[in-house]
Amino acid sequence: xxxxxxxxxxKEFTLEWRNRYALNGMLLYVISTVFVCYLSFRQITxxxxxxxxxxxxxxxxxxxxxxxxxIQERKGRLLYYYSISSPQAFVxxxxxxxxxxxxxxxxxxxxxxFLFIGDLVQxxxxxxxxxxxxxxxxxxxxxxxxxxxxxxxxxxxxxxILSFPVQLPFLMTLIKFxxxxxxxxxxxxxxxxxxxxxxxxxxxxxxxxxxxxYLWRD
Amino acid sequence: xxxxxxxxxxxxxxxxxxWIAIALVLFSLTAGMILDVPRLPILHETIRNLYYHVTQxxxxxxxxxASLVYSIIHLSKGDRRSDIIASEGINVALFMGxxxxxxGMLWAKNTWGTYWTGDAKLNxxxxxxxxxxxxxxxxxxxxxxxxxxRVSAVYNIFAYVMFMVFIMVLPRMTDSLHPGNGGNPGxxxxxxxxNMKLVxxxxxxxxxxxxxxxxxxxxxxxxxEENRLSKSHQ
Numbered sequence: 001x002x003x004x005x006x007x008x009x010x011k012e013f014t015l016e017w018r019n020r021y022a023l024n025g026m027l028l029y030v031i032s033t034v035f036v037c038y039l040s041f042r043q044i045t046x047x048x049x050x051x052x053x054x055x056x057x058x059x060x061x062x063x064x065x066x067x068x069x070x071i072q073e074r075k076g077r078l079l080y081y082y083s084i085s086s087p088q089a090f091v092x093x094x095x096x097x098x099x100x101x102x103x104x105x106x107x108x109x110x111x112x113x114f115l116f117i118g119d120l121v122q123x124x125x126x127x128x129x130x131x132x133x134x135x136x137x138x139x140x141x142x143x144x145x146x147x148x149x150x151x152x153x154x155x156x157x158x159x160x161i162l163s164f165p166v167q168l169p170f171l172m173t174l175i176k177f178x179x180x181x182x183x184x185x186x187x188x189x190x191x192x193x194x195x196x197x198x199x200x201x202x203x204x205x206x207x208x209x210x211x212x213x214y215l216w217r218d
Numbered sequence: 219x220x221x222x223x224x225x226x227x228x229x230x231x232x233x234x235x236x237w238i239a240i241a242l243v244l245f246s247l248t249a250g251m252i253l254d255v256p257r258l259p260i261l262h263e264t265i266r267n268l269y270y271h272v273t274q275x276x277x278x279x280x281x282x283x284a285s286l287v288y289s290i291i292h293l294s295k296g297d298r299r300s301d302i303i304a305s306e307g308i309n310v311a312l313f314m315g316x317x318x319x320x321x322g323m324l325w326a327k328n329t330w331g332t333y334w335t336g337d338a339k340l341n342x343x344x345x346x347x348x349x350x351x352x353x354x355x356x357x358x359x360x361x362x363x364x365x366x367x368r369v370s371a372v373y374n375i376f377a378y379v380m381f382m383v384f385i386m387v388l389p390r391m392t393d394s395l396h397p398g399n400g401g402n403p404g405x406x407x408x409x410x411x412x413n414m415k416l417v418x419x420x421x422x423x424x425x426x427x428x429x430x431x432x433x434x435x436x437x438x439x440x441x442x443e444e445n446r447l448s449k450s451h452q
Contacts, residue, residue: 144376151369152359161355165348166377169384172341196387203379211372214293 004085008093016101026065026101030109033057038116050120051179054113058134059164059171061105066098066142067159070150082216091212095143095205102135122184130178133197137170140204147215170200236431242424246273249417264328268414269421271321277425278314281307281433282350286378289371299437301367304374305357306436308350310429315350319343342385349377 016023037053044050081090110131121127145163149155177193227234250269285307292300322343323333334340356373360366 144372148356148369148373151365152356154359158356158359161352162373165345165352166380168341168345169380169388172384172388196383200383203383207376207379211293211375214368215372 001086001089004089005093005096008081008085008090009096012093012097016097022068023101023104026061026105027108029064030057030061030105031112033060034109034112034116041117044117044120047120047182048179050117051182052175053117054109055134055171055175055178057113058106058109058138059167061109062102062135062138062142063160063163065101065105066139067146067149067156067163069094069098069143070146071155071159073150087213087216088209090216091143091147091208094147095140095208098139098143099136102139103132106131106135121182123181123187126181126187126190127178129194130174130181133194133201134174134178137174137197137201137204138167140201140208141167141170144204144208144212147212151215170197173197173200235427239424239427239431242420243428246270246417246421246424250421253414253417255414264325265414267321267325269417271318271325273418273421273425274314274318274321276422277429278311278318280426281311281314281429282378282381285311286375289374292367292371293375296364296367298363298367301371302437302440303433304371305353306433306440308353308374309436310432312347312350312354313432314425314429315343315347319347338388339385342381342388345384346381349381353377 034057037057041049041053044053142163145166146159149159149162152158173193173196177190177197180190180193229237246269250266255263255265285304288300288304288307291297292304322340326335327333353370353373357366357370360369
């Protein structure tokens with residue numbers, strides 16, 4: 001099982017590395033989105049706006065980055081995976097890979113945002129935790145949504161319809177937590193929020209592990 | 219084909235539990251208007267909306283939960299019937315949710331002074347409606363029966379859990395204008411004198427049974443449609 005996850009994870013990584021256009025595309029996506037926001041807002045001094053805008057950019061970037069993880073798979077290739085690995089290993093590998101990608105995107109997004117729009121963060125450690133938890137959660141939720149959307153005909157628009165509302169509880173908690181970090185409040189204020197975030201991540205992991213085998217067979 | 223109502227005892231052509239549904243809803247409509255209610259500041263007579271707004275929502279939650287159970291059954295057994303019940307349950311729950319939303323908006327206008335506020339529970343409802351509307355879109359986008367059943371059951375289970383997190387956990391962490399949240403006393407704390415309980419609990423059962431009845435009718439319509447379809451294909 002672990003061996004399977006590892007092999008599948010490495011395979012995703014190699015495939016991505018061979019044609020880097022997707023990763024570069026993501027980078028460009030984040031840069032142009034931030035640049036558009038920069039030209040529209042010019043300067044942001046209000047913490048709630050700064051915070052909300054950042055996470056909305058992250059939300060759209062994550063849907064684009066993770067959304068294609070199942071949608072790009074061809075039918076024949078899925079059939080091949082089906083014959084060589086267990087569905088649980090497959091979904092765990094996908095999730096691990098998407099999480100890694102999202103960490104990279106979150107870091108990139110923060111740096112670019114910081115360069116163009118400015119940095120209002122006062123507690124960098126807690127904001128880093130928000131970035132870490134946020135990108136992990138986005139990646140996990142969207143992996144399952146992408147698996148569902150890939151089963152339908154017009155999958156990219158359905159991907160957004162399905163995942164925006166489902167992501168809301170996570171996003172609302174995340175924005176609150178991240179705002180506390182930006183404001184530099186004492187970490188003890190946010191303990192509850194951190195617990196909820198971790199809880200949602202664990203629930204999503206467990207649900208994906210249980211439910212994915214049913215999506216797998218066609 | 220299965221017919222849920224047919225096996226149970228009938229009175230004047232209707233199954234017994236349908237008579238109970240009619241009686242309880244009529245009872246809550248009339249008794250809710252007539253019986254005495256406690257006079258509370260801000261709420262005044264609008265407290266009677268408790269019998270309609272809250273009970274419709276309870277009914278909706280119960281039907282959503284039933285739909286979740288049928289989705290789980292569908293995943294484990296793969297039969298068509300539980301898939302149809304799960305999806306029709308969601309349609310009916312959306313309808314009852316809309317009713318609860320409208321009555322809630324009226325109530326909000328008369329007590330808080332506006333139809334919509336950024337209250338945590340209101341956002342929860344909006345999110346729930348979006349999730350379940352997305353469910354209907356998802357079902358519409360697939361033709362193959364087996365696949366549609368499985369995929370939408372998976373989404374239903376996932377959506378239900380997220381919905382529960384949104385409306386159960388999050389409002390307790392922020393201020394809400396609703397009773398029982400953010401320092402507001404819960405309804406159980408001060409009102410629910412016996413008069414109100416007398417109407418409130420029957421109303422919950424009544425609206426839930428009404429919902430079950432609606433699901434029942436819709437499932438039967440679906441079965442007839444599918445039978446026709448399979449006959450015309452032969």
